[in-house]
Amino acid sequence: MDVMEAIKERRSVRKYKPDPVSEKALRTVLEAVQWTPSWANTQCWEIIIVSDPNVKSELATTLPKGNPAISSMTEAPMVIVLCGKKGTSGYYKGQVSTEKGDWLMFDTGLAMQNLCLAAHALGLGTVVIGMMDHRKATQILGVPGDVDVVAMTPLGYPAATGGSSKRKEIEGFVSYDGFGKRKR
Numbered sequence: 001m002d003v004m005e006a007i008k009e010r011r012s013v014r015k016y017k018p019d020p021v022s023e024k025a026l027r028t029v030l031e032a033v034q035w036t037p038s039w040a041n042t043q044c045w046e047i048i049i050v051s052d053p054n055v056k057s058e059l060a061t062t063l064p065k066g067n068p069a070i071s072s073m074t075e076a077p078m079v080i081v082l083c084g085k086k087g088t089s090g091y092y093k094g095q096v097s098t099e100k101g102d103w104l105m106f107d108t109g110l111a112m113q114n115l116c117l118a119a120h121a122l123g124l125g126t127v128v129i130g131m132m133d134h135r136k137a138t139q140i141l142g143v144p145g146d147v148d149v150v151a152m153t154p155l156g157y158p159a160a161t162g163g164s165s166k167r168k169e170i171e172g173f174v175s176y177d178g179f180g181k182r183k184r
């Protein structure tokens with residue numbers, strides 16, 4: 001699949017079939033994470049694959065009522081939890097390199113996008129889930145203190161395709177030669 005096609009056609013999927021995801025497909029999705037760019041190639045990501053129905057159900061309780069992705073957590077055959085090791089991305093010899101501090105959120109964000117695009121190219125659905133009780137998820141999964149749970153996504157075959165999703169016009173977010181100079 002062409003990159004632009006994958007980028008533009010991917011939609012958040014919140015309804016899943018119970019059909020299993022093959023080891024081969026899962027491996028491809030994980031390779032997409034593996035090849036994500038990162039700060040000084042620090043690769044701070046950690047992935048937890050959850051396929052135990054009991055753990056998936058427990059994790060679903062970390063989403064607040066009204067989060068439209070709740071049912072997808074138990075419908076999909078697996079949930080991928082994306083974490084980041086703290087104090088790695090954006091650090092040099094243990095010191096932060098920029099005023100931004102830890103770049104963990106940035107690098108794991110790139111990893112999540114790679115994951116979602118690779119999944120889409122394989123016909124699999126994803127939806128990034130960030131609105132959740134991260135502390136509770138940390139406890140459920142036994143994540144150590146130096147690792148941050150960032151986001152998760154169900155992974156499986158879509159039972160319904162995601163709806164349409166509007167975007168701002170390019171002219172609405174691009175400036176030329178200085179912020180806010182919208183005309184070239």
Ligand SMILES: Cc1cc2nc3c(=O)[nH]c(=O)nc-3n(C[C@H](O)[C@H](O)[C@H](O)COP(=O)(O)O)c2cc1C
Binds near residue numbers: 127165
């Ligand atoms: C950081 C982040 C957090 C998100 N959290 C949630 C969430 O908790 N629940 C949900 O249903 N969708 C969540 N989404 C999905 C967005 O709502 C979705 O990507 C956006 O509306 C655009 O739609 P599209 O992905 O179909 O293009 C999240 C997306 C991102 C990038």
